[in-house]
Amino acid sequence: YIEGRLSRPLVQSVCVVLLSSLMHGYNCGNMNTSAVAIRATLSVPPVALTPESETVPLPTNDSIWAFVVCIFCLGAMVGCNSSAQLAERWGRKTFLLWNTVVFVVGSLLEAASVLPDCPLSGGWSPCQTRLGLLVGGRVLSGIAGGGVCVVVPTYLGEVAPAHLRGVLGM
Numbered sequence: 180y181i182e183g184r185l186s187r188p189l190v191q192s193v194c195v196v197l198l199s200s201l202m203h204g205y206n207c208g209n210m211n212t213s214a215v216a217i218r219a220t221l222s223v224p225p226v227a228l229t230p231e232s233e234t235v236p237l238p239t240n241d242s243i244w245a246f247v248v249c250i251f252c253l254g255a256m257v258g259c260n261s262s263a264q265l266a267e268r269w270g271r272k273t274f275l276l277w278n279t280v281v282f283v284v285g286s287l288l289e290a291a292s293v294l295p296d297c298p299l300s301g302g303w304s305p306c307q308t309r310l311g312l313l314v315g316g317r318v319l320s321g322i323a324g325g326g327v328c329v330v331v332p333t334y335l336g337e338v339a340p341a342h343l344r345g346v347l348g349m
Contacts, residue, residue, distance in 0.1 A: 185343070192338050193347055196331050199275060202282050203324035206317075210248045218244060220293050221309045243310070250314055254321020255328070262326035271334040274326065281323040288316030 210217065218224055223244050226234045266274040292313035332348055339347040 189338060189340075193335065196275060196334055199279060199282070199323075199327045200331055202279075202320075203327045206251060206282075206285075206320040206324055210251075214244070217313075221313065223247075223310070247310065247313055247317060251317045251321040251324065254318040255325035256321075258322035258325020258327075259329050260325075261322075262329045265326075266330045266333070271330055271337065274330055275334060278323050278326045278330070281319055281326075285316045285319030285321075285323060288312050288319065290316075292316065 218240075223240045224237065225241055225244075226236050229235055262274065262278075269277070289312070292309045335347045336344050
């Protein structure tokens with residue numbers, strides 16, 4: 180005999196909290212599909228054309244792009260390490276609300292990376308202002324993503340009735 184059921188507030192809480200996990204997944208993969216367009220916008224192409232119309236690989240730009248992509252994971256490590264203490268101090272719900280704000284600020288910085296005018300020196304060096312905004316946004320999104328990985332399962336385990344904890348945690 181199982182007591183309890185899925186109540187409306189429980190379903191709403193679970194759906195809102197799972198949106199944070201969705202944001203984490205989106206930020207993990209959003210650089211993959213649009214990499215060519217983003218690299219072109221930020222002047223970080225994988226190859227360049229010489230005056231003789233020959234393509235020259237730019238390994239430095241590949242390293243810059245790799246850093247931009249992986250900085251999310253480094254931010255997530257910081258978020259994972261600090262989120263448990265912050266959630267314990269502020270409460271899980273309050274932490275997740277503020278974590279959402281960090282996600283929004285990070286996303287706005289990433290979106291703003293195409294806004295500033297950036298004169299290029301010689302046409303070969305990447306735009307520092309745009310890259311800085313993109314890296315800053317990726318770091319903030321990573322910190323928020325790391326917080327989600329730690330706090331969401333704990334929060335779902337606290338709000339779920341005993342017979343649904345495993346299902347909602349999964």
